[in-house]
Amino acid sequence: MTDKDSSFLFSGITFNRKRFSSDFARFKEKKEINDSEETLPENKSPEVEVEVAAKPAKKRKRKSTVSDPVEGFNVFKSSKTEPVLEENEESENASEGKKELYRQMEVLSFSDHLILYDLRQLYKHLIQTYSFCKLFKTQRDAIFRKQHNIHTSGSNIPSPLHDFSELRSRYKCKPYILRNLAELGIKEPTPIQMQAIPLLLSGRECFACAPTGSGKTLAFVCPMLMKLKHASKDGVRAVILLPTRELASQTARECKKLAKGKKFYIRLMTKQLANTGEFSKLPCDILISTPLRLKSAVNKRKLDLSRVEYLVLDESDKLFDLGLLKPVDAIVKACSNPSIIRSLFSATLPDTVEELARTIMHDAVRVIIGRKNSASESIKQKLVFVGSEEGKLMALRQTFEESLNPPVLVFVQNKERAKDLYKELRFDDVRVDVIHSDLSQEQRENAIDNFRAGKTWVLIATDVIARGMDFKGVNCVVNYDFPDSSSAYIHRIGRSGRAGRSGEAVTFYTEADIRYLKNIANVMKASGCEVPEWILSLPKLKWKKHRPKREFLSTKPHDEEEEEE
Numbered sequence: 001m002t003d004k005d006s007s008f009l010f011s012g013i014t015f016n017r018k019r020f021s022s023d024f025a026r027f028k029e030k031k032e033i034n035d036s037e038e039t040l041p042e043n044k045s046p047e048v049e050v051e052v053a054a055k056p057a058k059k060r061k062r063k064s065t066v067s068d069p070v071e072g073f074n075v076f077k078s079s080k081t082e083p084v085l086e087e088n089e090e091s092e093n094a095s096e097g098k099k100e101l102y103r104q105m106e107v108l109s110f111s112d113h114l115i116l117y118d119l120r121q122l123y124k125h126l127i128q129t130y131s132f133c134k135l136f137k138t139q140r141d142a143i144f145r146k147q148h149n150i151h152t153s154g155s156n157i158p159s160p161l162h163d164f165s166e167l168r169s170r171y172k173c174k175p176y177i178l179r180n181l182a183e184l185g186i187k188e189p190t191p192i193q194m195q196a197i198p199l200l201l202s203g204r205e206c207f208a209c210a211p212t213g214s215g216k217t218l219a220f221v222c223p224m225l226m227k228l229k230h231a232s233k234d235g236v237r238a239v240i241l242l243p244t245r246e247l248a249s250q251t252a253r254e255c256k257k258l259a260k261g262k263k264f265y266i267r268l269m270t271k272q273l274a275n276t277g278e279f280s281k282l283p284c285d286i287l288i289s290t291p292l293r294l295k296s297a298v299n300k301r302k303l304d305l306s307r308v309e310y311l312v313l314d315e316s317d318k319l320f321d322l323g324l325l326k327p328v329d330a331i332v333k334a335c336s337n338p339s340i341i342r343s344l345f346s347a348t349l350p351d352t353v354e355e356l357a358r359t360i361m362h363d364a365v366r367v368i369i370g371r372k373n374s375a376s377e378s379i380k381q382k383l384v385f386v387g388s389e390e391g392k393l394m395a396l397r398q399t400f401e402e403s404l405n406p407p408v409l410v411f412v413q414n415k416e417r418a419k420d421l422y423k424e425l426r427f428d429d430v431r432v433d434v435i436h437s438d439l440s441q442e443q444r445e446n447a448i449d450n451f452r453a454g455k456t457w458v459l460i461a462t463d464v465i466a467r468g469m470d471f472k473g474v475n476c477v478v479n480y481d482f483p484d485s486s487s488a489y490i491h492r493i494g495r496s497g498r499a500g501r502s503g504e505a506v507t508f509y510t511e512a513d514i515r516y517l518k519n520i521a522n523v524m525k526a527s528g529c530e531v532p533e534w535i536l537s538l539p540k541l542k543w544k545k546h547r548p549k550r551e552f553l554s555t556k557p558h559d560e561e562e563e564e565e
């Protein structure tokens with residue numbers, strides 16, 4: 001036997017005399033009897049020596065029979081012991097002595113082998129149990145994700161959250177957040193919250209695409225507050241970027257609601273702050289802004305974003321639109337902290353945006369709830385052929401006469417048409433208001449507040465409020481002018497049917513819009529609405545922005561309009 005073999009077999013093993021005291025006593029007794037009979041080879045441990053001298057030939061045979069059925073033990077016996085004996089031949093006697101020794105070692109170390117064997121079995125068992133638990137957890141997570149329509153891709157994705165109480169048990173969430181969730185009436189996490197919250201809490205970057213009104217805001221605000229832990233005066237620590245001022249101010253409000261009771265510095269980047277803010281002296285845990293204002297503050301007021309730990313791009317596809325791409329890119333660069341966690345959220349996430357985003361993110365996880373780029377299933381969608389522009393106004397009035405169920409949002413193509421439609425409807429018997437980008441910030445806020453408060457029944461709007469705005473209980477969205485893209489359609493109609501409520505969406509179309517119908521029809525079909533077969537069989541059209549020049553919006557004869565002007 002070589003030293004190497006010896007150390008392999010016996011390394012870390014010491015003979016437990018107490019445990020095997022009876023065997024030990026028996027062998028010891030025999031050693032005393034045979035003490036003078038054999039000389040022991042050098043370099044053997046005292047325990048080995050004792051046993052070797054003690055073992056009579058008769059017993060050897062019996063012991064080796066006992067060892068036979070022990071799995072693993074026989075492997076040692078055949079492969080390690082025999083060849084070593086051949087290597088160490090000296091004289092016949094010495095050889096006999098050695099053979100005896102090794103046989104005795106087998107017998108003596110049988111208990112040790114048993115321990116080794118037990119340890120191996122235990123280890124094997126532990127590995128099996130661990131693998132089983134891991135497999136069980138993976139299977140359990142997969143079933144849970146399937147039940148909630150959560151699709152993920154990426155490596156080492158943390159288990160989804162089953163319940164908000166897990167925020168405490170798994171992530172040591174402070175009680176103020178759970179208290180605020182309860183006060184806001186938020187009991188169960190929505191699917192996007194189930195997966196995005198644990199992801200962000202585990203420090204992973206993510207792209208998330210979930211239907212309108214499914215609680216994406218909370219999915220990034222909650223982990224952000226948890227990770228920031230407490231207020232600090234160490235510069236800007238988190239940035240939430242949104243495409244419109246209305247949305248930025250709504251998100252700032254939501255953040256404050258969830259942070260209630262904890263003194264965080266949550267700031268909305270207003271025009272005044274962007275132009276005059278003394279950012280070096282301004283404590284700010286979370287900064288919420290549109291890209292242009294933030295970029296202006298970085299350039300003109302030397303706002304330092306190098307310590308930002310969390311960056312959220314909400315309505316990310318809009319932020320990656322050509323018009324905003326440059327300032328967004330500048331902000332992403334200014335957030336130069338190498339350990340920053342970035343996340344993208346939207347109800348629509350085109351592949352091009354994903355590809356672009358991947359270039360700036362590391363090991364990001366993709367989370368899709370339901371089908372990517374689909375409308376909320378709680379909205380009943382309808383297409384109505386109105387023939388012409390005049391037909392639209394008549395159809396709208398007729399709808400209001402038959403069944404006006406406020407609050408109703410009416411979307412038009414641009415601010416001119418918003419103003420025109422408002423002029424048409426303001427003397428009708430409905431409480432109507434309008435919002436577009438020509439209004440002052442204050443006028444825009446008033447329009448939104450009045451609509452939220454129920455003072456306005458019908459709000460005429462451009463796409464400026466099509467994304468992200470959370471008006472509770474909008475019963476119906478009317479696409480007076482056909483949306484210019486399928487994502488615009490998804491976001492517009494998503495102002496109703498939020499947070500599990502039901503809603504309705506009516507889309508008017510004219511002859512000029514028919515070529516673009518199929519894309520909308522596909523969205524409708526994917527969310528379970530009925531669509532006439534002839535629309536689905538229309539030829540596929542590569543959709544560029546559909547913004548036709550629309551006729552003047554009025555039911556009055558054209559010469560009358562000209563006279564008025």
Ligand SMILES: Nc1ncnc2c1ncn2[C@@H]1O[C@H](COP(=O)(O)OP(=O)(O)OP(=O)(O)O)[C@@H](O)[C@H]1O
Nearest residue numbers: 186188189190212213214215216217347468470499
């Ligand atoms: N877990 C929840 N349970 C009940 N309501 C919730 C929950 N989470 C969020 N909400 C509520 O759902 C509404 C919609 O949430 P939010 O505005 O975050 O949706 P969103 O997914 O961002 O929609 P959009 O794509 O239109 O921006 C809000 O009024 C919010 O308070």
